[in-house]
Amino acid sequence: MPRSYRISCIEGDGIGPEIFASARSVLETLSSCCKISFDFVSTPAGDKALKDFGEALPKTSFNAIKESDLCLKAPVGETAKDTIVFLRQELDLYANIRPAKNYSFIESKFSDVDMMIVRENTEDLYVGREFIENDGKKATAFKIVTEKASKRIAKVAFEMALQREASRSAKERSAREASVVCVHKSNVLPITDGLFLKSCTEVSKEYPNVKYSQMYVDTAAMNLIRNPESFDVLVTSNMYGDILSDEASQVVGGLGIASSANLSDDFALFEPVHGCAPDIAGKGIANPLSMMFTVKTMLEWLGSKKEDASCVEASKLLESAVSAVTSSNIKTPDIGGKARTDAVTRSISEEIRRQKSGADQDTGMIRENVLLKW
Numbered sequence: 001m002p003r004s005y006r007i008s009c010i011e012g013d014g015i016g017p018e019i020f021a022s023a024r025s026v027l028e029t030l031s032s033c034c035k036i037s038f039d040f041v042s043t044p045a046g047d048k049a050l051k052d053f054g055e056a057l058p059k060t061s062f063n064a065i066k067e068s069d070l071c072l073k074a075p076v077g078e079t080a081k082d083t084i085v086f087l088r089q090e091l092d093l094y095a096n097i098r099p100a101k102n103y104s105f106i107e108s109k110f111s112d113v114d115m116m117i118v119r120e121n122t123e124d125l126y127v128g129r130e131f132i133e134n135d136g137k138k139a140t141a142f143k144i145v146t147e148k149a150s151k152r153i154a155k156v157a158f159e160m161a162l163q164r165e166a167s168r169s170a171k172e173r174s175a176r177e178a179s180v181v182c183v184h185k186s187n188v189l190p191i192t193d194g195l196f197l198k199s200c201t202e203v204s205k206e207y208p209n210v211k212y213s214q215m216y217v218d219t220a221a222m223n224l225i226r227n228p229e230s231f232d233v234l235v236t237s238n239m240y241g242d243i244l245s246d247e248a249s250q251v252v253g254g255l256g257i258a259s260s261a262n263l264s265d266d267f268a269l270f271e272p273v274h275g276c277a278p279d280i281a282g283k284g285i286a287n288p289l290s291m292m293f294t295v296k297t298m299l300e301w302l303g304s305k306k307e308d309a310s311c312v313e314a315s316k317l318l319e320s321a322v323s324a325v326t327s328s329n330i331k332t333p334d335i336g337g338k339a340r341t342d343a344v345t346r347s348i349s350e351e352i353r354r355q356k357s358g359a360d361q362d363t364g365m366i367r368e369n370v371l372l373k374w
Contacts, residue, residue, distance in 0.1 A: 003308055004037040008065040010083070012074030013047045014276025015286035020074040022288035022345040023295050029349040030299075030314040033356040041068055045083045046076030046276075056082035066091070066267075072298060073271040074291065077278065081128075084262075084271065088121050093262035093269055094149060095156045096121040098245035099297070100228075105326035106253030106335065113252050114176070115231040116164065118157040119241025120196075121262060123149050126238045145192040145237065150199035154182070156263075157200075157235035158207040164232065176232060179211035180204065183220045183236035183244065196237055217244070224248055249273060256287045256334055259294035261301060268305075270298040284340045287332040292322050292348065321351035 007027075011020040024040060031037050043061035050056040056079035065071050065087070076083050087093065096119040102111055129142040157180050165178035182200040186193040197214055204212035215223070217240045223230065224244065228251050236244065249258035258273035272290035280286060296318050303312035325347045331337025332344060339347075 002031075002035045002037045003306065003310065004039060005070070005302060005306075006039045006041060006068045008041050008043040008061075008068035008071040010043055010045045010061075010071065010073035010076070012045075012276055013077040014075065014278040014281040016046070016074030016076065016276050018281070018284070018286045018341055019272070019288045019291040020072075022341060023072065023074075023291045025345050026292065026318065026349055026352070027295060029352050030318065033317065033352060034314045035310040036308070036314060043068075043071070045073075045079075047079050050079055050082075057086055062087075062090070065269075070267065070298065070302070071269040072294070073269055075272060075274060075276040077276050084269075085126070085128075087269060088262055091267055091269070092122065092264045093267070094120065094122045095153055095261075095263040096241060096245075097156075097160070097261040097263060097297075098241075098248070098273070099259065099293075100245070100248035100252050102252050103257070103323060103326075105323060105331070106257055108251065108253050110228055110251060112229045113231075113248075115228065115248060116160055116233045117241055117245045117248055118153060118160060118233060118235045119245060120149055120153040120235075120237050122238070124238030126242075143189070143192050145195050147195060147199050150196045150237075151203050154180075154200040154203035154235055155206075157233050158203060158210050161210045161233045162207070177211055178209065179213070179232040180207075181220070181231060181234045182212070182214040183217050183234055183240055184214065185217050185240075187216065193237070200235060220244060221247060224251060228252075246273065253335070255290065257289045257293055259290055259297045261297050263301070268298070268301050270294050270301075284342065285332055285334075286341050287334050288341055288344055289322060289326070289332075289335075292318060296322075317352050317355060318348075320355055321348050324351050324355070 011017045027038055041064050043064045045057045045061050098117040100115050102108055102113045123144045125141050125143050127144045132139055161178040161180050182197055184193040184197045186197045224247050249255050255274040260271055260273050262269040272294050274290055296315050299311045299315035302308060329337055330339045330344055330347045332339060
């Protein structure tokens with residue numbers, strides 16, 4: 001019997017419903033090809049939800065999200081603070097995982113970038129503790145850093161480095177060693193960033209087989225432009241991670257292919273990185289690739305968390321299909337193509353079926369499954 005997963009669905013605002021429809025269509029195709037099934041539960045949230053229900057995240061949606069196996073979210077508009085930031089805090093989604101990888105079908109100045117940015121997701125300036133003094137002439141924000149949060153995000157980064165290394169071929173391992181770079185600014189913020197650096201350094205001693213180093217955030221920003229191929233895993237605090245991960249996405253082709261995972265120990269929320277692009281909403285030209293890669297990341301996590309090889313297979317099928325379709329220049333205008341959103345989606349689904357049919361006849365077409373332990 002196929003394993004079934006309950007997915008809470010935030011369709012979002014602007015182009016959100018369009019690219020979410022693409023994701024759902026492709027998931028239904030994968031369900032028919034692989035031994036998995038999905039139960040989609042609508043959980044309205046965002047600007048439209050605020051207009052319709054008086055709340056950006058209605059309690060019914062929040063409760064349904066908590067009861068699901070995971071949440072798949074499209075971008076929302078001006079109510080991001082009341083939706084995704086709230087969910088990160090309330091569900092303790094403390095790890096934000098942002099891959100940045102070169103693909104042959106996306107133009108880039110680089111060709112061998114394959115990094116993971118691991119961002120602490122619940123603390124730092126983003127706790128939102130701000131206040132006004134002197135009749136509005138002085139504004140203050142608190143930067144919160146704890147040893148507990150710093151150490152647990154460091155552990156995620158080191159485990160990620162080991163798992164990435166385990167999934168590489170022998171040739172790939174010789175070219176790229178497992179490494180973690182702690183990014184901070186302790187020369188200016190010796191107490192808060194100093195605690196983050198100290199915590200990461202202490203955790204590093206538990207992982208002698210992972211190369212560990214530390215780097216100031218401005219130097220890291222520079223090296224992401226100068227030599228991004230040198231990075232494997234970066235671990236950093238909330239605001240630095242927010243900024244650096246967008247930079248890394250641009251290095252490999254832009255936010256149009258960028259995905260992210262928000263993880264706790266028992267739950268996960270997956271979303272594309274870009275905004276809801278209201279200027280092109282309804283025009284049928286939204287790029288669905290970031291949502292496709294978000295689904296890929298979601299399937300990888302499910303494969304690991306549930307030890308479900310079918311999800312791993314589906315993830316690899318999706319990545320391969322996206323690569324084949326876009327390499328054939330079936331792309332939306334923002335990345336140099338002329339295809340519409342629905343045409344790209346249909347082509348990816350057709351390619352999944354074609355590759356799956358071929359793989360059933362020749363199992364050598366799909367690499368051996370490797371369960372990454374998120």
